[in-house]
Amino acid sequence: MLRTLKIKNLALVDDVQVGFNEGLNVITGETGAGKSLLIGALRLLLGERADKSMIRTGEALCSVYAEFGLSNAAQVDAVLTDVGMEPCDGGLLIIRRIITESSNKTLVNDEPVTLNVLKRLGEVLVDMHGPYDHQSLLDQAVQLEILDAFGQLDAAKKAYACEYSNYRKIQKCIDALNSDNEEDLERQIEFLDYRVNEIEVAKLTVEEEAEVEEEHSVIANSQQLIELSNGAVNALTEGEGCAFDGLASAQQVLNQLIKLVPEAQEWHDEIESAVTSVQEVVRSIENSAAGIDSSPERMQWLDDRLTTYQTLKRKYGSTVEEVQQNGKTWEQQLSDLRGRDKKRLELQGELDLVFQTLEKAGLKLRQMRENVADNLSECITKELIDIGFEHGFFDVQINACAPGPSGMDEIEFGFAPNAGEDMRPLRMIASSGEISRVMLATKAVLARQDQIPVLVFDEIDANVGGEIGGAVGRKLAQVAECHQLICITHLPQVAACGTTHLAVSKKVEDGRTYTEVELLDPESRPDEIARMLGGKDSTTSTLQHAREMLGM
Template identity: 85%
Template structure:
């Protein structure tokens, strides 16, 4: 249950703390006194977006604070554990929100959280029903959700959803294949085919590119290379005073010296080795120089090859590796485009198989809904009798429809408010008072099995009066036996059924308006009921009537 709600500097509220109890908590007060501000504050705590205009004039921030005391914390703890927080300690859950002109801070049990977390908590903590929410009952999607919730069909619905997601995913792929204009598709195929053929025809290789660049550089300098090689050979073996002649002369002298000086043999051997080295170097130089092909034809081929590499890198990638990788990608895309018809047919065959599983799951869900529909009709009809529709009848119609996210069924709530009247779709009922009571009846039915601890009704009794108002109040009190209810009401008949009564009023001090909330007791409560009965000027008659309504004699 919601134990405490604290509001500070929110609109007309200066600083208010409100305590709630189990059962039916009614909130009353003059129009404009600020009753809905409490509901608005609660909505902020449950994830509704804030606006700096909510801050009380003259203040820089506002805050709201709620304490929940939970007997069953399983659903809340699951959410907290999912976001890495500790579970509730002793069933206590504290939510705080501070709003400034530039920011918003949200805390759960003193740990910062996001608005999304608040919304998740709100879904398991509080069921909010505003003054216009009864119109949502006319929405067939909402009607379907009510039927499924009543029948506890979440598991069956989830099994259907799994198959539906598979079906839709295949359909998306088929739609994507069908989405392109055929002329555009042909142009795309031609474009990719040209790129792939150009790259494949070039037969590119990173190793070859390096080799071509090296040979191109060598041939471009062929004359200089040959001239320098010939010069080196001449200096070593040709011409007057060449190195080879000098070594030969030295070798002859050492041949004679060996006979006179034994250690000269080492010198002789070294000179002989040098002669051999010179000869080997010369042969190597001559061989390399002879291998240089400096023909114009070869040079032209190398120029063309380098141009091919440079052109393709400029068009398709900064490196040969990039060009080849892009070529493979485009080749794959080309294969996919050319294989669209085949892929489309494969997907259609696959979709047929998935549709069979989808249809089976949908029919199972429909069967479950049909079993639940009659029970829901009976339960809501019984609740409607309690709130003034003595001869009213509620019905649930289920009609087949193409597969959708929620199943293969369309739901239509039907209602006959009086004896002898034909059943009509609920959406064709003009009276908002009737729709409000049907909504209350469905809420009463769902509340018996709903795990949400707190239900909030903001003027659900709008456009209702007289004895019907008393019946609505008694029905709210009945629902409050298994849930905590917070109910804003203008009807004294409803207010009299509350177990806790809070009166909201506003006053003006020093030119400023303040909203106050008072917990009424046996002495002050009759006065508030009397005000609701007869206005500000209560008489002994209205006070007596109020005491009678409250059972205070």
């Protein structure tokens, strides 16, 4: 339960600490006294965004603090563990927010957290119902959520949602195939086909590009190359004083020297080897020069081939590898486009199979909802009888519809407030007082199985009064037997049913307005009930009436 709420420098609140107890905690006070500030502070602690305008005039910051004591902290601990925090120690959970002009500090058990963490904690800690929230009961999506929550159909809903997700993925693929303009597709196919064909016909390779560039360079310099080759050959074998003649003369001299110096044979052999080497080099030079095809035809072919490489790299990629990779990508795209009719048929067949599974899950969920609907109708009807609809009747209608995210069903809450009246959709009921009581009855039914420990009702009793107000108060007290319930009310009949009574008032001191919260005791409580009955000037009769309402 919520044990303590502390508020400092929030709007009209200077410094207030409020203690709550188990059962029905009622909060009363004149209009504008600041009752809703307590609920607003609690909303801040549960993840609502803060505005610096909330800070009390003249102050640098405002802060709100809540202390929860949880008899079963499993759901809260699951959230804390999921975000990497330690679970509650002994069920104690402390939430604090500090808001300044430029910053917003949020702490859970003294560890900083995000607003998203607060919202997740709020979902398992507190169910808040504001003065206009009963209108949400008219929303058929909300009605469906209520039915599913009452029937505890989470597992069946998740199973259906999984199949629906698969169904939608395939459907989106088919829609994408069907959405394209045929003329645009034909142009795209033609464009891709041209690119792919141009790359395929060119037969580009990294190795050939290097070879063509090298040969082109050789032929472009063929005249100089031949001249230099001839010069080398002349210097080695043909020109006057060439290396070959010198070596031959040296051999002749060494032939004579061998007769006088035996080791001269070795010198002779080395010279002979050099002669052979010179002859081989000359042959290589001559063959290389002779192999150069410097014909205009060859040069033209090389120019054209280099132009092909340069053109395709300029159009389709900076390197041959990139051109080849893009060609493969476009080839696959072309294949996909040409095979789209086949792909569409394949997807449609797959969709038909998935729909069978989806339909099976949807029908199973519908059957479970139909089984739950009669029970929910009966339970809410009983609650409505308790709060003034003596001859009222509540009904839940389920109709088939096309598959959607939440199932294959449309739901409609029906209500007949009085005997002899036809059942009408709840959304056609004009009276907000009637809708408020239907919401209370619904909350009362769900509360029996709801694990959320704290329920907050902000003026759920709006637009009701008299004996109906007493019935609403008794119903709230009944709900408070299994939940801590905090209720802001203007009805003395409801306030009298509370087990803890907090009175909110405001005062002006030194030109400043202050909101105060007082925990009423048995002596002061009749005065507040009397004020609610007859205004500021309580009479003996209103005080006596107040005591009677409190059973004193």
